[in-house]
Amino acid sequence: MTSPSTTAVLFQxxxxxxxxxxxVDGVDLKIEQGEFFAMLGPSGSGKTTCxxxxxxxxxxxxxxxxxxxxxxxxLAPNRRDVNTVFQDYALFPHMTVLDNVAYGLMxxxxxxxxxxxxxxxxxSLVRLEGMDARRPAQLSGGQRQRVALARxxxxxxxxxxxxxxxxxxxxxxxxxxxEELRRLHKQLGLTFVFVTHDQGEALSMAxxxxxxxxxxxxxxxxxxxxxxxxxxxxxAEFVGSSNVLTPDEAPRFGGVSHWTSLRPxxxxxxxxxxxxxxxxxxxxxxxxxxxxMRKTLLKINGREVWSLAPAAQALEAGRTxxxxxxxxxxxxxxxxxxxx
Ligand SMILES: Nc1ncnc2c1ncn2[C@@H]1O[C@H](COP(=O)(O)OP(=O)(O)OP(=O)(O)O)[C@@H](O)[C@H]1O
Ligand SMILES: [Mg+2]
Numbered sequence: 498m499t500s501p502s503t504t505a506v507l508f509q510x511x512x513x514x515x516x517x518x519x520x521v522d523g524v525d526l527k528i529e530q531g532e533f534f535a536m537l538g539p540s541g542s543g544k545t546t547c548x549x550x551x552x553x554x555x556x557x558x559x560x561x562x563x564x565x566x567x568x569x570x571x572l573a574p575n576r577r578d579v580n581t582v583f584q585d586y587a588l589f590p591h592m593t594v595l596d597n598v599a600y601g602l603m604x605x606x607x608x609x610x611x612x613x614x615x616x617x618x619x620x621s622l623v624r625l626e627g628m629d630a631r632r633p634a635q636l637s638g639g640q641r642q643r644v645a646l647a648r649x650x651x652x653x654x655x656x657x658x659x660x661x662x663x664x665x666x667x668x669x670x671x672x673x674x675x676e677e678l679r680r681l682h683k684q685l686g687l688t689f690v691f692v693t694h695d696q697g698e699a700l701s702m703a704x705x706x707x708x709x710x711x712x713x714x715x716x717x718x719x720x721x722x723x724x725x726x727x728x729x730x731x732x733a734e735f736v737g738s739s740n741v742l743t744p745d746e747a748p749r750f751g752g753v754s755h756w757t758s759l760r761p762x763x764x765x766x767x768x769x770x771x772x773x774x775x776x777x778x779x780x781x782x783x784x785x786x787x788x789x790m791r792k793t794l795l796k797i798n799g800r801e802v803w804s805l806a807p808a809a810q811a812l813e814a815g816r817t818x819x820x821x822x823x824x825x826x827x828x829x830x831x832x833x834x835x836x837x
Contacts (some may be wrong), residue, residue: 498553498813501669502529503529503530503565504527504528504530504563504566504623505528505529505530505565505654505656505756506526506527506528506551506562506563506564506688506690507527507528507561507562507563507564508524508526508547508560508561508562509525509560509561509562510525510559510561511523511524511525511526511550511557511559511560511829512557512558512559512560513543513546513556513558513836514558518737519712520712521543521546521547521550521557521712522543522644522712523560524543524547524713524714526547526707526717528656528688528690529688530688531686531688532688532689532705533679533682533689533702533703534690534703534704535691535692535702535705535706535709536690536692536693536706536707537693537706537707537708537709537735537736538694538708538710538735539694539709539710539735540694540818542710542711542712543709543712543743544660544692544694544709545692547692548550548658548660549719550562550579550831551564551569551656552577552579552581552816553572553573553576554574556570556811558573560731563721564577564579565578565655578654578656579655579656579657579658580601580649580650580652580653580654580656580657580658581649581657581658582646583645583661584661584665586633586641586644586818588641588644588648589633590632590633591632591673592632593629593631593632594629594630594632594633594636594644595616595617595629595630597644597648598617598647598651598732599612599615599651600619600648601648601652602616602652616629616647617629619647619648619650620644622650622681622684622685623647623677624643624645625640625647628640628809638665638666638734639642639666639670640672642663642665643674645662646678646681650681650685653687654687655687655688656687656689656690657687657688658690659678659689659691659692660692661693661694662678662691663675663686663698664675671715674697675779676702678691678702679702681756684687684822696735696736699720699736700724700736700737704719704778704824705719706718706719706723706736708723708731708732710731710735715728715729715732716729716732723736724737726828727739727762727828727830728830728831729759729830729831730756730758730830730831733828737760738761738803739759739760739761740758740760740764740802742756742758743756744756744757746798746800746828747827747829749798749800750775750797750798750827751775752779752827753829755829755830756829756831757827757830758828759802759822759826759827760829761792761803763822763823763826764803764804764805764820764826765820765821765822766779766806766810766819767810767818767819769821770820771819772823773821773823774821774822774823775821775822775824776819776821777797777798777820778797778817778818778819778820779795779797779819780815780816780818781793781794781795781812781815781816781817781818782795782796782814783814784796784806784814786808787808788808789806789808790807790808791805791806791807791810791811792804792805792806793805793812795818795820802804804820
C-alpha cells in the first residue's frame with residue numbers, strides 16, 4: 498500500500514443522551530475507507546444509535562462527527578454518502594422488487610430507463626436476477642434480505658451501514674449471506690459498518706471489531722486482537738467463552754496476580770498436555786458432546802474451568818487426568834469495573 502489511508506468515518510468524543518439514558522457515551526472512532534468494520538456488543542450498548550449518528554437519523558448531544566473529512570453535524574441523511582440496511586428490511590409491500598430497489602433513484606429524479614437498468618444491476622450483484630416483478634410477500638426471508646441490500650447499494654454509497662442484517666435468518670442461510678456479504682465487500686471496495694451481537698459473526702467477517710458496553714467502546718482491534726488479547730474481563734467473557742481467573746487464582750495456574758483469561762481450547766488433556774509448559778492434575782466434572790468437540794468441565798486447584806477436548810476424547814466424570822497449557826495462553830487483563 499502506497500497511498501495513505503482515507504478516513505471514512507470519524508467520531509470525536511461523541512455522546513448521545515436520551516433524557517437520562519447515555520445511549521452513546523464519549524465514543525472515539527476512526528473507520529478507514531474500504532474497511533469491513535464490525536460493532537459488537539450486548540443489547541442496549543449503543544450500536545444502533547452509533548449507526549444512526551453516522552446515517553444522520555440522530556444528532557450528537559456533544560462531540561464531533563466527520564464523514565470523509567466533512568463535518569456531519571447538521572447534514573441531512575440524504576446529503577451523506579451513506580446508506581443503511583435495516584434489520585427489518587423495511588421494504589414497500591405493495592411495490593415490485595424492481596421498484597423497491599429503484600425507489601431511491603426515483604426520489605432523486607433519475608429517469609425510468611436509467612433507474613431500471615441500475616436496479617437490475619444491483620439485483621444481479623446480490624444474485625436476484627429474474628425476480629424483478631415479484632412483491633416482497635412472494636420472496637423468502639433471505640431473498641427479502643438481498644432486496645434490502647440491493648436497494649441500499651443501488652446508488653453506490655461510499656459507506657454501507659448494516660444493522661444486524663442477518664438476524665432474522667436461520668443458521669444455514671445466515672452463513673450463506675455472511676459469505677455473500679464478504680464477496681460483495683471485496684468486489685465493490687466499499688466501507689462496511691456492520692452491527693451484530695453475534696461474536697462469531699463479528700470475528701469471522703470483519704477487518705476490525707469495536708466491542709461496545711454501556712454506550713462506550715471498550716476495545717477496538719483485529720479479530721485476533723479482540724479474541725487473543727482482550728484488554729478487559731468484559732471483552733474476554735463477551736467475545737467467546739473464556740475462563741477468567743481472579744488475581745488470587747491466576748498464580749496457581751502459572752500466571753501473575755492479575756485478572757487473567759485462559760481460553761478453553763488452550764487447556765489440553767492427557768498425553769496432549771505432556772508437551773506443555775504448565776501441567777497440573779485435574780478432576781473431570783462433566784463432558785458435553787458437541788459434534789466436533791467435547792466441552793469438558795474440569796476442576797483444577799479447586800476451581801472449575803472449561804476445556805475443549807477432541808470428540809474422540811471421552812472421559813468419565815470423577816476421573817483424574819493431567820492437564821496442561823502454554824505459559825503464553827495466560828493472558829493478563831485490566832481489572833473489574835462498570836465499563837470494562
Ligand atoms: N429514541 C430513544 N429514546 C430513548 N432511549 C433510547 C432511544 N434510542 C435508544 N435508546 C436507549 O439507548 C440505549 C442504546 O440503544 P441502542 O438501540 O443503540 O442499543 P443497541 O446496542 O443497538 O441494542 P440492540 O442489540 O438491542 O439492538 C438503550 O438503553 C436504549 O433503550
Ligand atoms: Mg440495535
